Amino acid sequence: MSGAQTAAGADLVNRKLPPVAEIAVLSMALVIVGGIFMAAHLPAHPPLGFAEVLLVIAAVVLVTNVVLLARLRDFAWASFFLVVKWSLLAYLVIAGILEYIFVLDGTRGQILVVLTCMLAVFAVNVPMLLAFSVARYQPVP
């Protein structure tokens, strides 16, 4: 490895970026906790207040993360979008199967809406996390 390549690699590893990955994990953890809380009550009617609060916080955190990400200038966006599009497809399939099960089991109304929104937050968070984790170490064109 040449000196220039080593320096460039070290720059990529050490450069300061907003905590997108950490925030994505936080948002994902919130919907996982909310999902477990809901699932613990199904098929009976779960109390929605707690789950809705977690969902709203997770969604706000997700939007904040998107804004932080969108403000990045020197970033390998091509790598980001390459990863995000395929991982989004994969996680939409995963979320779709879980949604199918909830519908098949007769979950309806507000409970289904909350669960669907949680799955949506999950299915957006993970690809964003994966894509950011890859792109942050890619050279900026």
Place this chain on the structure above:
Amino acid sequence: MTDVVSTPVPAGAAVPLAHAGPAGGPGPAQPFQIVPLAGLPIVGAALVGLVVAIAFNKLWGIDFFHVVSGGLWTGIDLFLGFIIGPIMGRMSIPARVEFSKRLMPKMLLLMPTLVICTLAAGWQLARHEGNLLMSSPNHGWVIASMVVVGVMAIVAIGLLEPANLAVLFELKKPVPNGALIGKLMKRFIYTAGVTGAMQVATLIIMTRLASS
């Protein structure tokens, strides 16, 4: 296994490049696929089978998917984390790189497939057996399994899968950064204990559920 959330990566998976540094970098990149396309039809077939099994809601079908996928998920996780990982840690860096290039892309397809099959079929199985009802004596065990899977999901999706993917992209570069790969792979070492404990807890919970 009656789990609810997903963990797409081998939890304790390989620790192959943990000691790779700039001085002992992984060497020049050789062509490999980050996502092995040849495996996609197999994944597709498994998912179609899962949906069909759930749609028909027959005990054998959902039991099959849950037990087979869950057994493989737990077994592979523990085997990679506690058998293959330490072995790879003692291999030469070029050997670790070569092994990782072949192992990690396959894990990228295998583990998410096993996880979604385990969780989806597990949920239906719990419903079929009446274990989701609060009146069921097994309800507490089912919730415990959900919490265990939740912890594994956060570790695997939040820490390990991003590291796995970033390492694969790094290995694709003409001159991979050994220090970066080493830094990312340390996550597998740090989390192996947590994941191992969760998988052992899963085994205890599931055998308890199956024998009640």
